[in-house]
Amino acid sequence: DAKTTQPNSMESNEEEPVHLPCNHSTISGTDYIHWYRQLPSQGPEYVIHGLTSNVNNRMASLAIAEDRKSSTLILHRATLRDAAVYYCVGGSQGNLIFGKGTKLSVKP
Amino acid sequence: GAVVSQHPSWVICKSGTSVKIECRSLDFQATTMFWYRQFPKQSLMLMATSNEGSKATYEQGVEKDKFLINHASLTLSTLTVTSAHPEDSSFYICSARDFRDRAYGYTFGSGTRLTVV
Numbered sequence: 001d002a003k004t005t006q007p008n009s010m011e012s013n014e015e016e017p018v019h020l021p022c023n024h025s026t027i028s029g030t031d032y033i034h035w036y037r038q039l040p041s042q043g044p045e046y047v048i049h050g051l052t053s054n055v056n057n058r059m060a061s062l063a064i065a066e067d068r069k070s071s072t073l074i075l076h077r078a079t080l081r082d083a084a085v086y087y088c089v090g091g092s093q094g095n096l097i098f099g100k101g102t103k104l105s106v107k108p
Numbered sequence: 109g110a111v112v113s114q115h116p117s118w119v120i121c122k123s124g125t126s127v128k129i130e131c132r133s134l135d136f137q138a139t140t141m142f143w144y145r146q147f148p149k150q151s152l153m154l155m156a157t158s159n160e161g162s163k164a165t166y167e168q169g170v171e172k173d174k175f176l177i178n179h180a181s182l183t184l185s186t187l188t189v190t191s192a193h194p195e196d197s198s199f200y201i202c203s204a205r206d207f208r209d210r211a212y213g214y215t216f217g218s219g220t221r222l223t224v225v
Contacts, residue, residue: 046214046215
């Protein structure tokens with residue numbers, strides 16, 4: 001299993017970039033790195049995923065280390081709506097194993 | 109992205125009764141769906157993998173006779189909590205993936221809050 005380690009919490013100011021780190025040193029060569037975020041009493045929302053190359057989409061960017069043992073989710077301009085718990089998850093077959101995640105707070 | 113519909117969003121039941129939770133993939137077929145459970149202030153825990161037309165695969169420590177999973181069609185998986193007890197009160201969430209869109213990951217339902225009284 002791709003066990004992940006993330007800081008428990010992070011703070012950001014509104015409209016500033018946020019870099020959320022994740023360590024996944026035990027990830028296998030075929031496991032994708034997924035990022036999801038969750039608001040209270042809601043299901044997780046997909047953010048981004050990647051295998052080896054850095055990835056960009058309308059929500060965020062994902063920077064994956066060359067050795068794949070870590071990755072960073074980048075929110076380019078944090079908004080108040082980005083406040084959530086962010087989970088870095090490893091997996092390839094859908095049986096995603098969630099760690100404890102990082103609770104992101106965004107200050108106006 | 110794909111949409112996964114989960115129903116009901118919340119349910120309260122008496123101890124000893126059974127509760128069924130539905131998970132539907134809208135506009136796409138899902139041969140595999142996943143069921144998670146989340147206790148307050150904790151992360152999601154994978155309970156089982158639901159396979160269309162075959163038996164579900166349960167994670168270690170999850171009682172298959174208590175959490176019955178049926179995946180009778182390519183768009184519907186159900187989780188039945190049998191003989192529910194207060195300790196089964198939790199937030200249950202399903203997920204699936206539309207493999208036609210490889211640029212998108214897994215989609216989660218909105219969750220079902222189960223309270224057993």
